[in-house]
Amino acid sequence: MFMVQFVHPPRSEISLAGVLGALADPMRLRIVKSLAAQSDCMSCTEAAPCPDMAKSTLSNHFRILREAGLIRTSKQGVQHRNVLREEDINARFPKLLKMILSYPE
Amino acid sequence: MFMVQFVHPPRSEISLAGVLGALADPMRLRIVKSLAAQSDCMSCTEAAPCPDMAKSTLSNHFRILREAGLIRTSKQGVQHRNVLREEDINARFPKLLKMILSYPE
């Protein structure tokens, strides 16, 4: 009877290396772009960058984004609600996120 | 009698994931900051982020920066001349480098 606990670093512990490392993967970048395009939250499968990715791989990508401080995950019924921690990232590294997401590739 | 050949991707092949991945390491970020602060080139040991790092590790970091398209290396005598490919990066991802290097950590 163990609830899944999500690890979210506080704003002050979000590191540049962590953020860059999390975004340095085409799949994770697409996940973040999807989340940035949404005003509200998305489930993991909604934000999945491609349909044929293994569930465990997707789950791992979300964990990496979460632990880097890029997204916040909460549980809502059977799904997970993922939101971009835009304010926290902007407070820590102003304009970085917007700039990275602005490049076409 | 094999000359060491350096791999430098052309500007068009510099990828965002490659650049972010290369910069997503505190040691490599420090190397790039050192190079950005210099107007001319630096040898590998001059740009070394800390004195106790193994030579092979340092060499590997420079290789990663080179293959990501962040630096250009040429041989000059017994040393290697490393320069930041600022124009190429700026052409490909405007303002990204300056922004990343501007954060204090």
Added chain:
DNA sequence: TCAATAGTTCACTAGTATTGAACTATTGAA
């Protein structure tokens, strides 16, 4: 009660990072 759904965790394999040791290439001095 039981099946379906949404993710996580585990175990395995494959790729990548760090490092000491050995190697290559260049320079400068005896």
Added chain:
DNA sequence: TTCAATAGTTCAATACTAGTGAACTATTGA
């Protein structure tokens, strides 16, 4: 010329990280 010093690279070994199928947990709805 010969030899040592210097600057990096390459190799081999170990340790860590990513991708994936299979098994598992938790929630919902029939």
